[in-house]
Amino acid sequence: MAMGYAAIITTVLLWSGFFLSLKGGAISALQPADIALTRFLLPALVMLPFVIKHKCRITVIPLRYLVGMVIGCGLPYLLIASTAMQYAPVSHGSALIPGTLPLFVSCIAIVCYQQPLSTIRKLGLTMLLIGIIVFLLSNLGSQYHWKQLYGHSLLLLGSLMWALFTISARVANLSAHVAAGFVALISLGLLIISISMGWLDSYLAQTPLSEWPWETLLGHILLQGIGAGLIASYTFLYAVRTIGAEASAAFGSLTPMVATLLAIPIFNETPNTSTWIALTFITFGGIAASNLFNREPINQQYCPPKHK
Template sequence: MAMGVTLLIWASFFISLRASSQSALTIGDIALLRFLPAALVFGWLALPKAKKIKQTPKRYLLAIALGAGLPFLLLAANGLRLAPVADGASLIPGILPLFVTSIAAICYRERISSMRKAGIMLIFFGICLFLATSLLSGSSQIATGHALLLMASFSWAWFTIAMRVSGLTPIEGGAVLSLSACTCLPVLYLLGLVDFNLLNAPSSEIAFHFIIQGIAAGLIANFTFGYAISRLGAEMSAALGSFTPVLAALIAVPMFAESLNMNTVLAMMLIVLGAISASEIITTKKVAIKVG
């Protein structure tokens, strides 16, 4: 149930980022709407656990802060300004199981089952089909967008692994990533890397992105995804996240008049099938038959 809620919010998250490219809001505005409410709520709730958070290995805290915090949002937002919603929703959560499983196998020596290996291969072929389509089309803009989206997915993979091994609760992890993002935003502004236009944007756009980014993605999804990781594990949670592109693409077709060509549909099918296999939702069990 937690992952079901997360999938619906993630699909809305990609729609919101794509819509921001056609609005008066800047990426800095989106980041502020995304992380400030979470920082206030999670920061207050996690205050009694401040000592526990400080004692957490710094490499885990850094992976959480960078993996799902401001760097992730900047990569995803800029990537979706260059590539269609279906591509972004497929590449970020779609390739996530590949990155998560690779990190778990290489860094933590986890064994990978045959079914999970088959799923990872299907996801890999799906991603290759996406990249081949953008390269053959000759669109450097889409190719650049795909590269940014892959970097965002790799960033999110480190967050997924770090949340599992750190021992932090979803609320504590949410406090780490949101507070770090709010701390970095002024620094990036002073460096001229982000700007703000919140005061000049229409109130309807602010309300829309505040609900999707600040409340849904920033608060609810951070908790539900963290909860799912604690119950299902990082690999299965990441694999189930690969169903996001189907929802996002269906919404994007009428909302942004985006078309789904055959290559995109085939790539999405490979990724979803790979996710089902990699999550090991369908497993074969040996049944003992008693005779006599």
Template sequence: MELAAKKERALGLLAMLATLLIWASFFISLRASGQSPLTVGDIALLRFIPAALVFGVLSLPKTNQIKATPKRYLLAIAFGAGLPFFLLAANGLRLAPVADGASLIPGILPLFVSSIAAYCYREKISHIRKLGIGLIFIGIGLFIAHSLSSGQHQILQGHGLLLAASFSWAWYTIGIRVSGLSPIVGGAILAISACLLLPVFYVMDWVEFNVMAAPASDVVFHLLIQGIAAGIIANFSYGYAISRLGAEMSAALGSFTPVVAAVMAVVIFDESLTLTTTLAMGMIVIGALSASEIIKLKPMVIRSLAKPTSQ
């Protein structure tokens, strides 16, 4: 019995390691897109079409459940982690280093989720969570101070977009939890909505496409990282890790994404890690670890909010 438990834990840790590598590769891929003929619109196509096809088919039996879900929760899922989030993250990473993006998007997430949960759902915040939020604030301040002191206003603009992306993802986190929908169904909603929005954004001249003129190697690289790995595999590996390790430990391990992404960026892009950047990243990681339970709304709140209401 004990041997089986150890095996399950080891498999969960392997799944979480795979998830961390995929999440870090997601940021590396977005950063690399700035050096490629592929546009942000092209990367979005490669990111969302495979997920829309796979999760769309898997979610067909849940059609009635989706229809019964309050529309505000569906909007939070679709816009929070769909095309709007992706455009904010992609454009932010074209202006800021990978370490900044990997720290600010998942690292600041507990701060925004806490604010939304406390303000909208009257969720109480424990002292340890408040400590974590305080450390996150310090990390943000260090990032901003570093950009201002070095005169890198372009990076500061990137930080603004990355913070907006994190705030958007926080709404997705709240939406998926209070809706009662599974991650696969949520993945179908955000991916299909993104595919429907892409032509609308194209007509409005918010995105452009150049995928047919780009090198095949670039297309295959981003398809594998964005579409297959981040869009599909990470959903399964993260869910598997949660089932074996628990949500709390999985969320805590997920806060190491900035560290993994930063190491990969140093090797791939020769990005340097200054003392200030390292301190800021460390503060955010420690803060996220302290506030890792913040993404859990109370079961009673979840049950009451997940009940379908008339639209």
């Protein structure tokens, strides 16, 4: 159990770097497709042997869970998150994706698994809703901030997608490296097809190799490919399997505070009062919505069905 909590804390630190990388990509010449390349290429190559070795196990998993994993953590999710960060600061992005994750995970668990809610979890989910509302109200003023509202909508969609991945990964019951490798391989294939067909713009594809921003790319490879793609994928899935989906999602609520504090010196972001209020509600709401205060053992949470 202790290793599970250590894994999710490591994930929180790496997720913070993930959002810093997305913001750095959003203010550079790189396109979301280029960020996706740094995210999936290395994990796909490293994890390929594990996927091949366990391909028989993957094929017996219901297609809906495999699709849910790819949509929720693969190329579709990264494109949504990358686009959203063009319209919102790091504090908003890190709050409205991992911060609100417990809300969406709990909703899926209630609808699909009829999981009951304790009073303290209801309180936590209410605090999350308040935090979301504060963020959305921050778009209102003398003039509507339509671009930021659009960014917020994409971020909430990204959180819902990540919740889909969280539940799908738990039910699929694959080992962390196999699941991460599968998602990376499928996403890399989709990315190559999309760029080749002209469905996605790529700065790297249109620029000579000698003119690539190698220093910037190296930073994204470290944060996206190695940090988020290899290490965080393993630590998060390990935590999901060890301490449960809701508890793992709740610890993700610490990401906004960490990412926001890091963005202040790196990007000179200055969160206003409403942002700090929303961050506080989301952080403590996520913690309260977890099973940290639930005395029931982990194995009484919903369990994945056996695949035949």
